[in-house]
Amino acid sequence: MIWNRQQPSPMPWHRYKDVYERVEVPLQQRHWPDARLAESPLWVPVDLRDGNQALAEPMDPARKRRFFELLVSMGYKEIEVGYPSASQTDYDFVRLIAESGIAPDDVTIVVFTPARRDLIERTVASIDGIAGDVVIHMYTATAPVWRDTVLGKDRDELRELILAGGRDVLELAGDRPNVRFEFSPEVFNLTEPDYVLEICDAMTALWQACPARPVILNLPATVEVATPNVYADQIEYMHRNLARRDSVILSVHPHNDRGTGVACAELAVLAGAQRVEGCVFGNGERTGNVDIATLALNLYAQGVDPKIDFSDIDEIARTVAHCTRMPIHDRHPYAGALVHTAFSGTHQDAIKKGFAEHRARATAEGRSEREIDWRVPYLPIDPADIGRTYEAVIRVNSQSGKGGIAYLLSTEYGLDLPRWQQQDFARHVQARTDASGAEMTAAELFELFTATYGLTVP
Template sequence: MRSSRYRDVFARVPVPALEREWPSRRLTAAPLWVPVDLRDGNQALAEPMDPSRKRSFFELMVSMGYKEIEVGYPSASQTDYDFVRLIAESDIAPADVTVVVFTPARRDLIERTVESIRGIRNSVVIHMYTATAPVWRDVVLGHDRAALRELILDAGRDVLRFAGDLPNVRFEFSPEVFNLTEPDYALDLCNAVTTLWDASADRPVILNLPATVEVATPNVYADQIEYMHRNLERRSSVILSVHPHNDRGTGVACAELAVLAGAQRVEGCIFGNGERTGNVDIATLALNLHVQGIDPMIDFSDIDHIRRVVEHSNRIELHPRHPYVGDLVHTAFSGTHQDAIKKGFAEHRDRSVQSGTPGDRLAWRVPYLPVDPADLGRSYEAVIRVNSQSGKGGIAFLLERDYGIDMPRRLQIDFSRRVQQHADETGLELDAAQLFAIFERTYLSPVPSAIELRSLEVSTTNGETAVGLRVGIDGVQHAGTFAEVGPVEATALLLLEAGLGVEIVSLHQTSLAAGSDGDALTLIEHRVDGEARWAAGRHRSVLEASVAAVLGAGAQVLDTRLRRPRPGSST
């Protein structure tokens, strides 16, 4: 693959030596977020947004709490120009939202940009950019360092000429491809611009330092940002901003380390849409803070609604494994993961009950789930899903959640084998209803006509209890009355008299709570020729459910004796 061709790409712009402070710092607060979906993200769409989609997206960002939004590139298209005019001529932008417009460092385009913002009552930022890296200077612009410096300052003077008298307007400068620009040159350009624009505490200049094309590890970008942070003139009058792209797949890491290195502001797209491999993903950055206990200052509590609007506006579907928002990111198929998650939910419920504290106020300690899905407006329904990779914990979780069945551990093991066999044979995912169908077929009605309960009577005379039973076994009636025993023992004794000994190991009572009219469910573990088996009985009456479970066990004994294949087995 001739990798050596790329060896010296970054070596041309080494970072001056510095005593790094960023590695020992920790994130403690959210930076200022600036979504650029309506400009940078829009440029990256095969079909740019029409006015309706653009407005929907803007209104979404306002509702989420963004206070600074880059709304367009008004000199690039009539659609963008008209959208900026819509903001000027309507009230769609609340008074506390700063509007950012983007322009190249060219006089006619700067003038067109300033025309678009006239009449906007909100605070406005004019964002001027020019590429500054050596390859761009040589290949694209045809300027040496001195000539490009003068071009930038001329454009900066044009910004002042056309907008310097507008009291609600501030300025932003981006040396595009900052991360591939010689650090001393980038620093000189930024200092020259802040001097020209007279950056002050009451009218700070934004210096935005883009990793326009990622070519190095995130620590290198952090070093570059810290170098600028520590060497900029008028630092207290500068808002230091970053704009990472994602060519190496490390845009999020670049942004996080840049904030540690002194950046105060992050430009990106809500879910990372942007040219090539995308801009940095603000949702991931913000929710990474959330799961560290830091308020991200943006509301993602209805992430599915946000996703729907973004997908509609961009006409791009999000990947099912996209961090935090993808369909499958809170979902576990693996058996070990499911078991741990099930135990984590149970422990969380127990702590809530014991402490009397609502679950959403307790420390989150559920394995494999770094965030409570409920924080994002997600239900728990999609957290555990079953396929051939799943284990007993996930299967048990779904049946307990949807049907109220609390399966003992040994039954979980037995049932999971049957589910896995079914999943292996079909290759399909199984939902809770399909799991319950397998459960019914295997334990509740293994041989429907082999043994049936015809009557059950429990009576008490002079303090003594008697159980009377009539049972049909392969069409032959067997009856008996048994004193001083319960229905379970009486049923086992009647089956024994009929030649079907049932060796009961354990009995568990539970219920079918969902969609089943509150039926009682009895689960019986028994042995047939030394092999552990399970049978279940279901009825509105707990007594009849227990008798039905014993009869089900008897049917399995009869089934084995007659060498009948059992449903759910591989024979």
């Protein structure tokens, strides 16, 4: 039997090389597959810098402030606020933080700079007067294509450029007790592992990393090019081989070019990452930065405290959409308008039975429905935990069955239909929705029910 009848496509797939031909992936005895996600990493939203620079219309000062205040209210404790040497708007926003006190004392401010002295000087000037903790985040692309095509430098020349930038950062800000340092070898995931390890070790030595003043080494998948397990191998290699490991905060910054940014981040944490940079709902260049809202709620759904408050996800989504001028997709994990909605009959029947079991179990245990374990089919988390009601969980169209119809009539109108009537009425609903092609609301179902069975509504 020939069960796979796919044929070669006409696309020029031969023009591309797989990741193993582009960069050495260090071979090692992996430990990350046996690890478990048991604790949240430090989440660092970069919406105000990386996300903002990807917008067709960058945020104005009012939107940046509103977004910053949202992040603070949600509980983020380290926030990248801008690229002060790149635009006056970003510089002014950092100055607003310095002069207005809108940043709480326990929130660390991160500012972003290339490894160029004049731009480092501008960056350091922007943070004057910030009383709380500050991270100066310096970056340089290190992968071969970027070295050859963009920077025109060989390995030794680029290493010296990076160290020169590091020396400038140390000279200009090293004596400030509230300032720590971060280095990103941009396009880490396409850089030779021995070279990136050499540079990172040189930077922690230069910046005198110690447990009291750790250095952040941020390892970006600037362009996602491989399956998530490859990124995990690369992160574990660094985690196991870095010098001064107890004085390093190992950070990751995945992008979503292949659609697996969330998986890359999760496996990277299994592999030793302690800090994750990304955007709330995944805005960013091209297909976006990793979505740190999805990451956090994935942990929540596994019984791990995300350390971030998503108890009013609709307000969070409205604010992010307003600030970015970009809508949240209806199917976006956790935040989308339809993610807790079932139209199909089999799903509706399972959810209806799940809710009934949940209520019965709460009653039997003498506890609130919000206290007992959640195990309703097709709903990974209780919608109420993120501020949603149950009204939109079941909606009726031509794909729906008797269970969903009965659920809506019961919850909205107190009608508990016998099984024969559920089956009979479902046929009438099917005929109506097949003819119209439209969804039926609970009110329309009730109207059809009363008309079908000759009932008079008091």
